[in-house]
Amino acid sequence: MKKMLIALLLVQLLGCAAVAPLPPGATLDAAQRAEAFDTVRHRVREQYVDPQLRGVDWDASAARLRPQALAAATDEQFWELLDRLTAELGDAHTQVLSPRRHAWWKAKQSLTLGLRVNEIAGELVVTGVAPGSDAERQGLKPGDAVQRIAGQPALDWWHATLADARKSSTPRAQLRSAARRLNAGDAGSTEPTLALDLEAGGQRRQHMLTRALLPDRPVMSSQLLPSGHGYLRLSAFDPDLAKRTPLGVALFDLRQAPGLVIDLRQNSGGSMAMATTLLTELFPRKVAVGKLLTRDGKPLTRLFGLFNVTGTELMTHGNAAPYGGAVVVLVDEGSASASELVAAALQGLGRAQVVGRTSCGCLLGVQGLIELPGGGALSFSQVDFALQGSPRIEGRGVVPDVAVPLDRAALQAGRDPDLEAAVALLGRLAARGPVAAKPLSAPTPAAAPMQPR
Known part of the structure; x- marks a missing residue:
């Protein structure tokens, strides 16, 4: 054994x-x-x-x-x-x-905004926030609804990203590709920030989140x-x-x-x-x-x-x-x-x-x-x-x-x-x-x- x-x-x-x-x-x-x-x-x-x-x-x-x-x-x-x-x-x-993703994998690091999101009842909702991330520092919380991403309606952006995601084992696996693009940007992207409009408790607010390498x-x-x-x-x-x-x-x-x-x-x-x-x-x-x-x-x-x-x-x-x-x-x-x-x-x-x-x-x-x-x-x-x-x-x-x-x-x-x-x-x-x-x-x-x- x-x-x-x-x-x-x-x-x-x-x-x-x-x-x-x-x-x-x-x-x-x-x-x-x-x-x-x-x-x-x-x-x-x-x-x-x-x-x-x-x-x-x-x-x-x-x-x-x-x-x-x-x-x-x-x-x-x-x-x-x-x-x-x-x-x-x-x-x-x-x-x-x-090479960039391989280096992160070996170092046990991820480039991320710190967000996990999912579609719930016709809204794109934050379901998790990574400790130490810019999303946590700026006060994003599970249950916040994302209204816009980089100026686009959030669900339009999310559905377009899913449609372009690499083919994978299941649609649930393709969510990972979409989440990676949200958090790390496009392949080769050097843009360190992403603008998000959120809604929570009837209040709208805008955040400019910065990507960072987190362990x-x-x-x-x-x-x-x-x-x-x-x-x-x-x-x-x-x-x-x-x-x-x-x-x-x-x-x-x-x-x-x-x-x-x-x-x-x-x-x-x-x-x-x-x-x-x-x-x-x-x-x-x-x-x-x-x-x-x-x-x-x-x-x-x-x-x-x-x-x-x-x-x-x-x-x-x-x-x-x-x-x-x-x-x-x-x-x-x-x-x-x-x-x-x-x-x-x-x-x-x-x-x-x-x-x-x-x-x-x-x-x-x-x-x-x-x-x-x-x-x-x-x-x-x-x-x-x-x-x-x-x-x-x-x-x-x-x-x-x-x-x-x-x-x-x-x-x-x-x-x-x-x-x-x-x-x-x-x-x-x-x-x-x-x-x-x-x-x-x-x-x-x-x-x-x-x-x-």
Whole structure:
């Protein structure tokens, strides 16, 4: 099992041999552009998890976009076009990062205004504000309605941005592209500010927000709720979190609680090994979670096939002292990848119920970033998942057992209807006593391996 966990960690985090980035101010020459483009073209064609490339005529798409990319007026436009090639697959995990975005990724930083927004009842509403951001400093709060963006009606701007967003796994995944453009600007943009008109409490006000690089600080916290139920929050499956506080330690003071809320909202994923460790905390014995699916049905390898970095079975450890109470998992449209694996596995095995809104639908696995000439990077999917008792999550998402719509009035009042619904559900589930996993031995037909489309 230790080898399996190491393998899963490698699937998520390993990169390939480094390629020297360009010096500051330098530009890609024609040969470097061609090499970067052709590396992406060949790697995806030969190693993508689905040998049918999701029904896309990959070579035709590459032939169409290659002349445009090589003739792009700027390097940023080149990287944007190269990413558009990977977007043809409609896969949130398969993308090209420009050197600028790659550098931020390595530094665990994001260029942002600090805003999370969503459309609610015909309005574009602020649903979250990042700590330390200019949006927080200027007093923006969840529940504020955005009336105008850069002088345009907010919904017109938002719908146009969504329409232009890169093709991805689901419409919910495309929200990320729109949010990135709102927060970081267009590709290659040097404009540091954005004008927003807001409405709250019947009052209109204008803000000029400034973009800034903020650290991506993952959060893991645990507490007892006033109801007496436990609460565990994970904003990402980041191995650094587990190094500081192992999951077993985080759950230690909650083991006597009659119910447990696992909050995976806005958790975009991370280490599959950490996700498996969390599952292990909830089962008294080894449980078959599902299968890892690769292009040829064989384990992924490195070192010219001499070293396996995955098995094909996904299982929990045995656990002598698991948490045995009722469990509810919170998800939303920002829950993706490893967080979807946890939610879907617990739901499919009958170990938990899910509350919130349908998740991203972005459950594939990458082996690591491949660095490209000039400092860019390629990410592409090499693993799919067939989970016990669950339909395929990629392209669908985890559908909650209890759906809770976004509500502007609740946001303005500082309420958390998702958590309220989870606590109410736990009260009913905890009264039934301990919950055991379903005695499944193989993935259900609905979770069959990826088929060519």
